[in-house]
Amino acid sequence: MRGSTAGIAENFKIGGTAYHLLLSVMDSIFSAVVVAPLVVGYWRSVWELMNIYVYPDDKLLSALISTIIGICGHLFFDIAQGFFTKRFHPDKNRIIYYVVSRAYTVAFAFVCVNGWKGPWNLLDQYTDPKDLTVVVVPFVIGIIALAVLRTLRNVSAPPFAIATDHVEEYFVVMTMFRIKMAEKTTLYVLDCIFSVLVVGTLVVFVWRGAWVLLDDFLFPESASLSAWCSLVIGYLAVGLAFLLQPVMRWVCDRLQGGLRLIAADIFLLFSLFGTVNVWRGIWTLLNLYFLPDNQEISCWITHWICLILLVLLGCSNSLLVRGVYIDAEEPAGKCVIFPCYYLRLIFQQERAKKIAKRLQLDILAKRKQDIDNNIADINHMVHEKQPNNHVV
Template structure:
């Protein structure tokens, strides 16, 4: 989840017609909304519920503390050691790379869910689940994230696709972009801030929005509430995607604080759609998919979702990692969601064809040059032979 569009659009624009790119853009959004998001939500629900079943099932506080510990330690481990994994590449050893990278995703996804489940359930334990209190914690999260320009980290599918391409597979972007080479102590502090502060604030915002919907949207009827949430969510998602050109045009003409404010408001609007879609899918699975055997229900959705996402090359969409800065892209690109799947595939194919074409031209040119050298050599030999005669 999360992500940046910096540098992506300019690359995709090369060699593609406007109509072709527009069609792929629509298909990417449909893919993100109707295939990717249900798979990601199904996986998250499965791990979340299975932790409730297997880890201190009779003590919610201890279960929440265990998830918090798994989340913090795991996130810090993968963030601090990312430079170790970056040495892996399929060109060196394809089998080792794919086995290690998919194991990495499997472990990090499990850690990511626990990293949210722990703080979320701890808040349930130590605060009153009442409208005013829930809204206050969510508001604290929104204000704090906006103040440090990190509100965009609330983004999740269907507004973000993280593919499994080799480049950047193991990269975890930190808040202040400090590298291990610069200074070890600052790098560690940067990782701690990114995981503990930014990550926790994002959970505050999501939990607040989710619980407020629980409280006010058909609280007396779980099925109605889930269906209404799904309908509202997809409606808001569609509107947000349709508003993107308008918001991009607006942000192209704004600067400084006003552009940042416009981008943040648009992010919060998209968050309303995201949370509702997630809540709708999550609760509908609870209600309709093997409700009499929740353990089996979760194991089925766990493996089906994980395998599907790996086969589609989008399993990194399960991960919550990295910190991205609000409006870090220039002008209107700051409100473009990182939803690139088919466009990246077609771009790669174009680059392959271009590369093969360049290689063929080079090979032909070299062949022609060699032929000319041979011809010149033959001519020279014949002239020399004629002179001797």
């Protein structure tokens, strides 16, 4: 029994397999149960408040205003990322950095929600959600185009991604072709425009198509039953996707080129199915059960609660849909690992602090030993040079 217990304890040490497995499971649960509902609550609040306050009687004008906010805001934050990165850093002024970075996140999150709401509502205005043809066509075109561009992974969202509020690269926004402004300003601006207008719009097409298809086929006669089914189906799919990660990583480790890309994209589409269902379930249930007679107050409450909790948890960047990421960009099977790192980052940081402290103590101890040795050598030399005053 003693040997067995020692083996278990050894596994849970830093770097042990069971230790990492436990943290991975806890991160997945945290992302699915805490971060995802908070992000959905925030997006729902901003989306619905825009419907309430911005030309509620003119859906087309409201959609156009949201589209303009989304496009102009995304381009601004893409182009201005170098300015923010150079001017604001905790090493210069921690308080100013914290205030500016959180204000940046709040403003960018507002832009992101409008960047989706605008095109989504424009499609609603010019297409009939009940007409399967006009729903399926943009949906399929979006998936194919994103797959051809190798950008299908950009459909991912919480619970399959956590973006923490770490200092490193806080203001960085990845563009499609990875062009730097210092290299060629014109090409960089065109890269930003392509990333926002093409890739971003295609992602909205895919999400909107999946959402509307669920509206049409998942108990359309009962909003409540449809929402609960979406929530259950979504979390079952999310749990299965997390469980399949090791299998998919093993598969992608052994595939090369196009086959690895196809396997990764199929897995991404399955995770998208779970994500859309979770978002749709939470969103609709909030509309149905949380102060349904006063949606304005309901949205404001969820807005502030979700935003404050995400900031306090250090996950407010999970609200943002920014940057373009390339499919299967990581080596081997890492391309199918969901970036849900929260507790693992915390423990890693604590471990790094302990190691740094231990190294510092070791250095101080070595210096003290060197000083003691030098003092001992000096005393010994002085003792040897003293004259012998003994009288015989």
